[in-house]
Amino acid sequence: xxxxxxxxxxxxxxxxxxxxxxxxxxxxxxxxxxxxxxxxxxxxxxxxxxxxxxxxxxxxxxxxxxxxxxxxxxxxxxxxxxxxxxxxxxxxxxxxxxxxxxxxxxxxxxxxxxxxxxxxxxxxxxxxxxxxxxxxxxxxxxxxxx
Numbered sequence: 847x848x849x850x851x852x853x854x855x856x857x858x859x860x861x862x863x864x865x866x867x868x869x870x871x872x873x874x875x876x877x878x879x880x881x882x883x884x885x886x887x888x889x890x891x892x893x894x895x896x897x898x899x900x901x902x903x904x905x906x907x908x909x910x911x912x913x914x915x916x917x918x919x920x921x922x923x924x925x926x927x928x929x930x931x932x933x934x935x936x937x938x939x940x941x942x943x944x945x946x947x948x949x950x951x952x953x954x955x956x957x958x959x960x961x962x963x964x965x966x967x968x969x970x971x972x973x974x975x976x977x978x979x980x981x982x983x984x985x986x987x988x989x990x991x992x
Contacts, residue, residue: 854943859886861941865925868892868939877929878906879937881952881968884977888922889942889950891915897934901960908940909951915940920948948972949980 864885872880872892879892893915897903910918916938924940942948950970955963970977 854887859888861888861923864888864890864941865923865939869925869927869937872939873937876904877933877935877937878904878954879908879952882908882950882970882977884944884975887944889944889948889972889977891940891942891950893938893940894929895935896929899934901957903935903957904955905957906952906954909953910942911949912951915942918942920945944972944975946972946975950977 868890872890873894874880877894877896879894882889882891884890891908891910893905893907895903895905908915910920913919915921916924920942922941922943924938926936926938929935929937948971950972952968952970953964954966956965957963969980971980972978
């Protein structure tokens with residue numbers, strides 16, 4: 847059943863146009879990604895890393911069923927671009943299918959003096975085709991970036 851949902855999601859629209867629009871609206875003024883949203887049969891997942899140097903950065907990424915979205919078997923496509931401005935870092939938009947029961951975590955983190963830690967986790971689950979906020983879940987923080 848999940849394979850059929852994935853196949854339909856892949857065929858469900860102009861991914862390039864969806865990604866282009868998502869890059870325009872998917873990031874806060876700070877540069878961090880906004881919360882994921884559903885468009886048709888797709889979940890749009892913004893992610894970003896904002897870096898001033900190699901030992902300090904802020905980031906926000908999406909985890910799907912306790913796997914980073916870029917490692918997930920549910921990933922349909924991901925587009926990554928350099929962050930605008932003079933800082934180092936990047937912005938990314940990932941598309942995954944809307945599948946009942948998927949667990950989605952939005953992890954905001956910070957690296958200071960080379961030490962990385964998660965600051966905030968907001969957890970959602972796909973319930974009746976919608977992103978519904980649920981109680982917090984513990985997720986692994988190792989290997990946070992790609």
